[in-house]
Amino acid sequence: MGSHHGFFLGIPFVLFVFLGFMLFPAEAAIKKYKFDIQVKSVSRLCHAKPIVTVNGRFPGPTIYVREGDRVIVNVTNHAQYNMSIHWHGLKQYRNGWADGPAYITQCPIQTGNSYSYDFNVTGQRGTLWWHAHILWLRATVYGAVVILPKQGTPFPFPQPHIEEIILLGEWWHTDVEEVEKQGIKTGLPPNMSDAHTINGKPGPLFPCSEKHTFAMEVEQGKTYLLRIINAALNDELFFAIAGHNLTVVEVDAVYTKPFSTQAIIIAPGQTTNVLVQANQMPSRYFMATRSFMDVPLPIDNKTATAILQYKGIPNTILPTLPQLPAPNDTSFVLHYNNKLRSLNSPEFPADIPLKIDRKLLYTIGFGKDSCPTCVNGTRLLATLNNISFSMPQMALLQAHYSSIKGVFKTDFPDKPPKPFNYTGAPLTANLGTSHGTRLSKIKFNSTVELVLQDTNLLTVESHPFHLHGYNFFVVGTGIGNFDPAKDPAKYNLIDPIERNTVGVPTGGWTAIRFRADNPGVWFMHCHLELHTGWGLKTAFVVEDGAGPNQSILPPPNDLPPC
Numbered sequence: 001m002g003s004h005h006g007f008f009l010g011i012p013f014v015l016f017v018f019l020g021f022m023l024f025p026a027e028a029a030i031k032k033y034k035f036d037i038q039v040k041s042v043s044r045l046c047h048a049k050p051i052v053t054v055n056g057r058f059p060g061p062t063i064y065v066r067e068g069d070r071v072i073v074n075v076t077n078h079a080q081y082n083m084s085i086h087w088h089g090l091k092q093y094r095n096g097w098a099d100g101p102a103y104i105t106q107c108p109i110q111t112g113n114s115y116s117y118d119f120n121v122t123g124q125r126g127t128l129w130w131h132a133h134i135l136w137l138r139a140t141v142y143g144a145v146v147i148l149p150k151q152g153t154p155f156p157f158p159q160p161h162i163e164e165i166i167l168l169g170e171w172w173h174t175d176v177e178e179v180e181k182q183g184i185k186t187g188l189p190p191n192m193s194d195a196h197t198i199n200g201k202p203g204p205l206f207p208c209s210e211k212h213t214f215a216m217e218v219e220q221g222k223t224y225l226l227r228i229i230n231a232a233l234n235d236e237l238f239f240a241i242a243g244h245n246l247t248v249v250e251v252d253a254v255y256t257k258p259f260s261t262q263a264i265i266i267a268p269g270q271t272t273n274v275l276v277q278a279n280q281m282p283s284r285y286f287m288a289t290r291s292f293m294d295v296p297l298p299i300d301n302k303t304a305t306a307i308l309q310y311k312g313i314p315n316t317i318l319p320t321l322p323q324l325p326a327p328n329d330t331s332f333v334l335h336y337n338n339k340l341r342s343l344n345s346p347e348f349p350a351d352i353p354l355k356i357d358r359k360l361l362y363t364i365g366f367g368k369d370s371c372p373t374c375v376n377g378t379r380l381l382a383t384l385n386n387i388s389f390s391m392p393q394m395a396l397l398q399a400h401y402s403s404i405k406g407v408f409k410t411d412f413p414d415k416p417p418k419p420f421n422y423t424g425a426p427l428t429a430n431l432g433t434s435h436g437t438r439l440s441k442i443k444f445n446s447t448v449e450l451v452l453q454d455t456n457l458l459t460v461e462s463h464p465f466h467l468h469g470y471n472f473f474v475v476g477t478g479i480g481n482f483d484p485a486k487d488p489a490k491y492n493l494i495d496p497i498e499r500n501t502v503g504v505p506t507g508g509w510t511a512i513r514f515r516a517d518n519p520g521v522w523f524m525h526c527h528l529e530l531h532t533g534w535g536l537k538t539a540f541v542v543e544d545g546a547g548p549n550q551s552i553l554p555p556p557n558d559l560p561p562c
């Protein structure tokens, strides 16, 4: 739609643009952002401490784009730590260079250096987010990504009056890197967080929070869209608003069949869009968030709050608290997740792979390594198919693209090496595991079914698994051991939810399906940072296809060196 066309056709440019707008889709815009990684002192819970931020802001800036846009984010690292940023849920078609996990798709941006993440937002709209993908730095380095539908395309639900971003997080009194280091040194889980936060603020149930309470003003009779993101490191969270039901309309930037609920469950990495009607007696109402944990493991169980405040109501009115599900309410979680369904409409079809080329079964377990300097002489770790993933020294995508040998192997087993009663009696002895940088190689455009099976190696626990580079369909889930003879018959192949992060239930399994049409090296890991650090991760090497646009793009010139 360039002006030379207007000139060539000999018609006024303005008229041409008008006609062009009707004849051709609107041209994609380029959205440029500058991220300066800076250390800044921030005060919460009566303590001030330096934290790593983007542009001095906590939470960081929101990336606003429209479906089809090109986004360029120039990240300059002024902090003392190595840095990389992941655009969580962005598919990065052929473009793993912009995905961000350190040592998987890129080497880190070292102190004093810059890297521009350059990517197209294609075929996605909704709420996603960005976060640091190195060390535990995502504790403070995170923000929202809002992808608006194409110009002129409405939401498939009532247009909200106003939208608001709700970022749920975790806060430590001390430096998170010290917390992480202490965990590595002792071999035990490090200190849990001191508070949860809503948009970086813990709310009035915590001391010194007068200035640190997020409030949202609403007008009676209007409908609001909340874009809720769980940016916590280790906690799956419930969220509710006193007196108001939530209508879920989207998760992980995929529209859902709308349903009403009094609370949501959201795991680290996930996003949930809800509509809220301000239809109650004008007053002040608490929004609240608290952890879900259905096994007896220590967890930060403190409640963060924010305020939904009707216009004209004075701050002196004491808000009421919502009733959140009990911290161990497994049945709420299973029931809620079962209600999540794809729209599967003509405009937003659910293209579920029906014929499967590759069937995978990965078990999730804990283990212990000998560590003479650790507490009790052992270090906790976590495994997939009995392998604890070893981080490489250079980026796997670079090694794959340039055929550099010796960085990784592609012998990750398709099924557990030794089948056992996965969710039977707890196994606390013989917890030996193997270590390795072992990946699974997948043919371009093949269809994959992956069953993630929790085990009782040390303990059962629920795990939110995130796959980079793809969305997948959650076709089935259950408690106990996956039964390949009976369970597939119960799959939902009509309107399963499509997303990028899914909770594997405590002592249960989840089956996901995707078509491997995005070549590259794609990380897959538990999104509980504690477990990622213990090795609960691997990656898929999706081979190039034969077609002209089916191979990995060349790396950008400013890709950080190792």
Ligand SMILES: *[C@@H]1O[C@H](CO)[C@@H](O)[C@H](O)[C@H]1NC(C)=O
Residues within 6 Å of the ligand: 074, 075, 076, 114, 115, 116, 558
């Ligand atoms: C990114 O920003 C840095 C610092 O301002 C600058 O030196 C660099 O040239 C920028 N990179 C690109 C690709 O624009």
Ligand SMILES: *[C@@H]1O[C@H](CO)[C@@H](O)[C@H](O)[C@H]1NC(C)=O
Residues within 6 Å of the ligand: 070, 093, 095, 118, 119, 120, 553
């Ligand atoms: C983004 O889209 C533009 C226009 O189609 C294309 O030229 C460019 O190569 C794409 N970039 C990436 C990283 O895919």
Ligand SMILES: *[C@@H]1O[C@H](CO)[C@@H](O)[C@H](O)[C@H]1NC(C)=O
Residues within 6 Å of the ligand: 174, 175, 178, 179, 182, 191
């Ligand atoms: C962890 O908590 C213990 C006990 O409260 C405290 O002594 C220690 O300093 C904490 N460690 C870090 C890294 O904050």
Ligand SMILES: *[C@@H]1O[C@H](CO)[C@@H](O)[C@H](O)[C@H]1NC(C)=O
Residues within 6 Å of the ligand: 243, 244, 245, 260, 261, 262
């Ligand atoms: C919320 O939903 C519950 C259960 O469906 C219903 O009983 C209640 O009246 C609803 N509350 C509001 C404020 O709409």
Ligand SMILES: *[C@@H]1O[C@H](CO)[C@@H](O)[C@H](O)[C@H]1NC(C)=O
Residues within 6 Å of the ligand: 298, 299, 301, 327
């Ligand atoms: C919250 O956790 C603390 C510390 O682990 C524990 O003492 C307390 O009983 C827990 N509270 C609830 C309501 O579970």
Ligand SMILES: *[C@@H]1O[C@H](CO)[C@@H](O)[C@H](O)[C@H]1NC(C)=O
Residues within 6 Å of the ligand: 326, 328
């Ligand atoms: C949940 O926790 C409560 C309080 O600790 C306890 O009474 C109840 O038995 C637990 N429920 C389940 C299903 O474990």
Ligand SMILES: *[C@@H]1O[C@H](CO)[C@@H](O)[C@H](O)[C@H]1NC(C)=O
Residues within 6 Å of the ligand: 188, 375, 376
């Ligand atoms: C470490 O040893 C102590 C004392 O024997 C024991 O109470 C504790 O449970 C052990 N911790 C782990 C993680 O094994």
Ligand SMILES: *[C@@H]1O[C@H](CO)[C@@H](O)[C@H](O)[C@H]1NC(C)=O
Residues within 6 Å of the ligand: 421, 423, 424, 425
């Ligand atoms: C697995 O262990 C559970 C709990 O001990 C038991 O109920 C079940 O029968 C076992 N399954 C098999 C196949 O042995």
Ligand SMILES: *[C@@H]1O[C@H](CO)[C@@H](O)[C@H](O)[C@H]1NC(C)=O
Residues within 6 Å of the ligand: 386, 417, 418, 430, 431, 432, 433, 434
């Ligand atoms: C895991 O691997 C270790 C080391 O090869 C072995 O000793 C152990 O039996 C294996 N465990 C399982 C559950 O396969």
Ligand SMILES: *[C@@H]1O[C@H](CO)[C@@H](O)[C@H](O)[C@H]1NC(C)=O
Residues within 6 Å of the ligand: 445, 517, 545
């Ligand atoms: C992938 O395979 C499907 C089914 O055979 C086919 O419809 C589609 O065009 C293929 N996609 C690509 C990018 O080759």
Ligand SMILES: *[C@@H]1O[C@H](CO)[C@@H](O)[C@H](O)[C@H]1NC(C)=O
Residues within 6 Å of the ligand: 547, 548, 549
């Ligand atoms: C890739 O090429 C195929 C034909 O080879 C075409 O059908 C498809 O639309 C192309 N995809 C993109 C994203 O350009």
Ligand SMILES: *[C@@H]1O[C@H](CO)[C@@H](O)[C@H](O)[C@H]1NC(C)=O
Residues within 6 Å of the ligand: 081, 082, 107, 108, 110, 393, 561, 562
């Ligand atoms: C930062 O990354 C570079 C490149 O991988 C590595 O050599 C260096 O040791 C890292 N620095 C720190 C402090 O981890």
